[in-house]
Amino acid sequence: MRKYIALVFLIALSLACGRPASATQQLTVTEVKQILAQAIQEAQARGTPAAIAVVDRVGNVLALYEMASNNSTNANGLRSVVITSDPGQPTGVLGKGGLETLSVPARGAALSKAITGAYLSSNGNAFTSRTASQIVQEHFNPKERFAPSGPLFGVQISQLPCSDLMSATNTVTIGPKRSPLGLAADPGGLPLYKSNELVGGIGVIADGTYSFDTNIRDYDSDNDELIAIAGAVGFEPPTGILGSRITVEGKTLRYTDQSSSSLASNPAVATAFDQITSTVGALVSLSTYFDGTIQAGTAFGEAASGYRADTTGQYGRTNAFILVDQTDSPRYAPKAGTEGTTTALTANEVTVIIKQALNVAFSARAQIRRPLGDYANVTISVVDTNGAVLGIARSPDGPVFGTDVSLQKARTAAFFSSTIAADELTTAGQSSYVTAVRAFVGSSALSDGTAFADRSGGNLSRPYYPDGIVGKPNGPFSKPIASWSPFNTGLQLDLVTSNLVSHLEFLTQSDYNGDGVINADTDANCTALSVTSSTSASRLANGIQIFPGSVPIYRNGTLIGGIGVSGDGIDQDDMISFLGLHNGGLELGTGVGNAPAAIRADNLTPQGARLRYVNCPYKPFLNANTQNVCAGK
Amino acid sequence: MKKAAVIRSVLLSIVLTILVFLFLATQARAEETLSPTGSKLAAVTVNPVLVTSTVSVALGADTPTTTHVTAHTASGKALQRSNLGYWVPWDGNLMSLIDNHFTATGGTLVFKVVKDENMSDELFPIRVMVAYRTAVAFKYGVFELRTTTATK
Numbered sequence: 001m002r003k004y005i006a007l008v009f010l011i012a013l014s015l016a017c018g019r020p021a022s023a024t025q026q027l028t029v030t031e032v033k034q035i036l037a038q039a040i041q042e043a044q045a046r047g048t049p050a051a052i053a054v055v056d057r058v059g060n061v062l063a064l065y066e067m068a069s070n071n072s073t074n075a076n077g078l079r080s081v082v083i084t085s086d087p088g089q090p091t092g093v094l095g096k097g098g099l100e101t102l103s104v105p106a107r108g109a110a111l112s113k114a115i116t117g118a119y120l121s122s123n124g125n126a127f128t129s130r131t132a133s134q135i136v137q138e139h140f141n142p143k144e145r146f147a148p149s150g151p152l153f154g155v156q157i158s159q160l161p162c163s164d165l166m167s168a169t170n171t172v173t174i175g176p177k178r179s180p181l182g183l184a185a186d187p188g189g190l191p192l193y194k195s196n197e198l199v200g201g202i203g204v205i206a207d208g209t210y211s212f213d214t215n216i217r218d219y220d221s222d223n224d225e226l227i228a229i230a231g232a233v234g235f236e237p238p239t240g241i242l243g244s245r246i247t248v249e250g251k252t253l254r255y256t257d258q259s260s261s262s263l264a265s266n267p268a269v270a271t272a273f274d275q276i277t278s279t280v281g282a283l284v285s286l287s288t289y290f291d292g293t294i295q296a297g298t299a300f301g302e303a304a305s306g307y308r309a310d311t312t313g314q315y316g317r318t319n320a321f322i323l324v325d326q327t328d329s330p331r332y333a334p335k336a337g338t339e340g341t342t343t344a345l346t347a348n349e350v351t352v353i354i355k356q357a358l359n360v361a362f363s364a365r366a367q368i369r370r371p372l373g374d375y376a377n378v379t380i381s382v383v384d385t386n387g388a389v390l391g392i393a394r395s396p397d398g399p400v401f402g403t404d405v406s407l408q409k410a411r412t413a414a415f416f417s418s419t420i421a422a423d424e425l426t427t428a429g430q431s432s433y434v435t436a437v438r439a440f441v442g443s444s445a446l447s448d449g450t451a452f453a454d455r456s457g458g459n460l461s462r463p464y465y466p467d468g469i470v471g472k473p474n475g476p477f478s479k480p481i482a483s484w485s486p487f488n489t490g491l492q493l494d495l496v497t498s499n500l501v502s503h504l505e506f507l508t509q510s511d512y513n514g515d516g517v518i519n520a521d522t523d524a525n526c527t528a529l530s531v532t533s534s535t536s537a538s539r540l541a542n543g544i545q546i547f548p549g550s551v552p553i554y555r556n557g558t559l560i561g562g563i564g565v566s567g568d569g570i571d572q573d574d575m576i577s578f579l580g581l582h583n584g585g586l587e588l589g590t591g592v593g594n595a596p597a598a599i600r601a602d603n604l605t606p607q608g609a610r611l612r613y614v615n616c617p618y619k620p621f622l623n624a625n626t627q628n629v630c631a632g633k
Numbered sequence: 634m635k636k637a638a639v640i641r642s643v644l645l646s647i648v649l650t651i652l653v654f655l656f657l658a659t660q661a662r663a664e665e666t667l668s669p670t671g672s673k674l675a676a677v678t679v680n681p682v683l684v685t686s687t688v689s690v691a692l693g694a695d696t697p698t699t700t701h702v703t704a705h706t707a708s709g710k711a712l713q714r715s716n717l718g719y720w721v722p723w724d725g726n727l728m729s730l731i732d733n734h735f736t737a738t739g740g741t742l743v744f745k746v747v748k749d750e751n752m753s754d755e756l757f758p759i760r761v762m763v764a765y766r767t768a769v770a771f772k773y774g775v776f777e778l779r780t781t782t783a784t785k
Contacts, residue, residue, distance in 0.1 A: 168707065169757065169780070325708035325756055332709050338725025388725055389709060427670075520676060523777050524707060524758050531671040534725040536705045536760035536775045 025197040027297035033273035039231030045264035050206035051106035053114040056297030058175020061290040067281035085485035098488025108180035113189030113203030119401035121191035124369030126237035129189030133212040148468035154546035162499035162526035163542035174306030185212035188224025192235040233267040332392035337384035338534035357580025367569025378567035387539035402567030409550035409564030417552035422446035428528040436476035451595030455548035549573030556591040575616040667772035674776035697765035699732040707756040
């Protein structure tokens, strides 16, 4: 009996402290049809024709469906919706710029929402596009004056169609797949689960606007969200991992504003998808994403998904995960830096740094996962000063969004810490930001070799400086608050706007920028920065990221790259990058490590407020009581 | 009668020659120039089952001493073309580039990037760099090879 109790205890403990290394669940075609049928029925009950997207966990589009509608269409007959930060004024709020007022294909908007539900979630946390809305605004919580910005401020500008990491074709199933509009903050994007395992997401847009929720103090009855909830019935996450069970900075996250009890229809009696007539709507295609035929999803963790366990043991553990291509070959095995200098990172150094960062992650108490006591699940990227990817690895259940974001973070730290950043930005037509940051920080900013962690650059990318303090001016990389929105962030967006417009022109065959030319699809190379000969791409080939989780890498004071981490809380991401690099340096003994303290950005006090470098959790480890783990390093 | 047949034959040859020229012209690219900071060249769309791609570069006053071709696939592979036309792994270091020995003719350098290759196992787009060294500079340009089958 004791043995039996001990066995039960061990099983329970293993379930509590870890997740299956390799999921086996996947959506079938029958299930995709069921999800569509349930959503269509709810949309009919609400009298709101919807565009509906279903994806698997790595962004493969399993279905795109549009209900018949008289809503606005563009010149080519594509149903469209408008990007706006004020749905009350769908033509856009006066003074706001960036992507605001752009008319985008409804099916693309629905897809971005579905991808958001899938990518932000994991087997330990279920987040929605409403959760995204809560954590990307100028205050967290939104409208909470003087509170700092959302912890994932800027994450919407990721998974971009121009990213060199994201897969841009539906001829193969490996992910992660790109998203036409990046991540969405417009409610109506939910994750989908089977047997407690994340298998994908559903995205719905029916209201004509692609926006976000500025008021968290009420509970909306949002048709997009309710239709998505109906579609997801039978595919809900375990209650224990809902975003509404997870706190960040003491604030509870929001999963949805309504539940299935508010539905206008009964999903259990939805008309079978194959019985729905063409007068109701039809499956629709979207070039490079979906060909109009419903697909089954991939099983995350199997090679076909583009993610699987590492079998080489190179990271000193059996539960590290890697990215693979369509032939099951590793995509980003550790390699040496491309600079051709004696100080460049070696392949072994990259391996050790990633291994040590993984060690920190597997030891760290997760911030955004349940049950309590789970370890942090993240993706780790290492780059050189050319932006070349030197290695990517991850823990098994890191949210997929962290793949692209960790690379963005690594590149951002390496780029902004370089002495060529100012010249590069000027070449790319962003000289106004160089002028602004030099007026703000000092005349040699972005060319004097100051070490910028993503937290430091993020400080300068907020619409208030210091962060959240109403009445203070914007940081030099941000738009002023009067024109700031998640669709008009500043340098981060401006670097990739032309890529996004090219992609929209390609998808819709419409002339967005009025230049008389309908562009071909964007290159898999974000930004107009110069292309390096070592990578054939810009140093920021998937854009920049402006929330914490990366540091530059040095060898005896010489910049040689960056490490980026994404997938858990931002303090955990900071710690894993900073401490992983520190520990890697100790193991290697080759002079590799963090920036010398004297050149870190936290020596700077623009406008009388000190920039931050990293912020590590106070007592972060599951099996140790160590405190202040980053102090003095 | 015989003379007329000969004329017809000559005319036919001329027409065929023009057609062949036009066909080749559509497969090749307009002449472009490379630069020390990297020129962005126009993307090329190919059928991955049978890929042929050449790049003609105007040299101006340059005299290339070595010529190079590299490729970065969407899956993350970095490759370079050897002088025998094989694709081999490349570490991204400019010092390890292999000379492809392309020769200039009349101020133009033609890079034979790929010829009749089945690239259906590769993940597109593929970013290609063509480059040459002179006595004083390394000049390069980058373009994207895209597939006609990006969508099923």
